[in-house]
Amino acid sequence: MTDRTPTPIMGTVKHNEGSDFRKVLNDSLKVFFKDALRVTLKDPKQAYYFIQTAKWQQKAARLRSKLGREGIHVPPIMIFSITNKCNLHCKGCYHQALQRSSKPELSGDKIRNIFEEAKELGISFIVLAGGEPLVRQEIL
Numbered sequence: 001m002t003d004r005t006p007t008p009i010m011g012t013v014k015h016n017e018g019s020d021f022r023k024v025l026n027d028s029l030k031v032f033f034k035d036a037l038r039v040t041l042k043d044p045k046q047a048y049y050f051i052q053t054a055k056w057q058q059k060a061a062r063l064r065s066k067l068g069r070e071g072i073h074v075p076p077i078m079i080f081s082i083t084n085k086c087n088l089h090c091k092g093c094y095h096q097a098l099q100r101s102s103k104p105e106l107s108g109d110k111i112r113n114i115f116e117e118a119k120e121l122g123i124s125f126i127v128l129a130g131g132e133p134l135v136r137q138e139i140l
Helices: 021-040 044-069 108-121
Strands: 077-081 125-129
Touching (some): 044 108
């Protein structure tokens, strides 16, 4: 019997200490979309969607590069904590331990404006965090 290391199914990005985080994120997004396209080629509707998304990713990356040359460094990913509310009680969740802010949450219009500004800057991947983001009805 031979000892063989399994070939990874999905792509990976090597990260070196001190490397530019924007480059690591950009490279990771390229790998993600390349893998997603490979998986969806079996379904033409999904493949079409991912091709369109990959084109948007390339356009956003060019915009970020242009802004970078102007001295404005924009990451490709934004993590947006959209609410502190949560209707779940998941075991081990940190949310219950958080102190609640007395400040009002952002309005739906303000959130839409932030998303539009992110798009204009070339941020092409938004992770919704919270609490539970989907308790905000306007997010759906």
